[in-house]
Amino acid sequence: MTPLFAEFIGTTLLVLLGNGVVANVLLNKTKGQNSGLIVIAFGWAMAVFIAAFSVAAYSGAHLNPAVTLALALCNKFAWSGVFGYICAQMAGGMVGAFLVWFIYRKHFEDTECGDTKLAVFCTGPAIRSMSGNLASEVIATFVLVFAILHMVSPQVSLGAMDALPVGLVVLGIGVSLGGTTGYAMNPARDLAPRIMHSILPIAAKRDSDWSYSWIPVVGSLTGGALAASLHLVLAL
Template identity: 75%
Template structure:
């Protein structure tokens, strides 16, 4: 399989299962309604496990523009491949979000809260303070990328490790740092589904909160780049 197709499929699986657990917890009349943050964090960890395990041997399973950019900053991934990877990841995120909506479409009809519907697609802050929210995303993504780079050293390729350590890493970040902004840590996980929220015929939806949308994008890219720079600093 072409690596770009691998990134597309891996990211689609990640978002389908990750946003799927959020929909299961938040939307009305689901089997998992109101089961809480721990279920969401565990579900996202399993989503990462499935995505990474499925395509690690094909594309390296970046599944995140922040990871692709960070690897390029670290000199371990060619810059000329970054645009293709990012495009595949974004399209995969959109496809995964679309499939999630298709599965839960009847539950969107029975859910009254427009904010809840938006939350099944993308993140939002518990307390809206854009500078603080940005810092939260930078720190969470720094932890994610720095730990990933440490796991895969010295080859610096995600395909060099099993998927489970990355899943456990995401679980740890979720339960520890996920209470402020929802720990997006990836434009493909946040911006791509947010675009789908804007264009899908979701009954009773609100705007897609474009005033906040830049925070998880900029924060994840900064956090990933800082992690790469920190990892490559000479001792």
């Protein structure tokens, strides 16, 4: 498996399982309907673990443009590979979102609320405040990437289970910081599925909320860059 294909497969798995748990909780007549934020947070944590576990040996399992950018800023990843990784991640995010829609398409048809359908694909704020929402995404992604940067070369290796701590970090962020914006922290997890929401033939869907779409992208990339900057300062 090439690194680019691994990033594509890994991000596909990430979004398939992560957005899949959101669909299971939010859409009508699913087995997990109304099971709540804890189930979503745990499902996303497991999505990160499974995706990273599957492809880490081939690509390092970035699965997130914010992580790729941060690793490049820290000189832990070649700048020449950044564009290709991000393209593979975005493509994987789109395919993962398509598969979620395909699996749950009958439940999308049975669900009337356009906001609920959009929430399966991408994040949105509980209270719309662009500055506050941006700050939430910056801080959440900073926590994620700062933790990951200290896991790149762990002093105590868990072998094949090295992906587990990242999943636990995502779980912690979800239950602690996920109540404001839904903790996107990843353009491939938010923008790529949002694009799919806009083009898929989803019955009675609303618009894709493009006026908000820049928040998860700018917030996550900024949070990742700040985490990398602090990591570099601490390494001096």
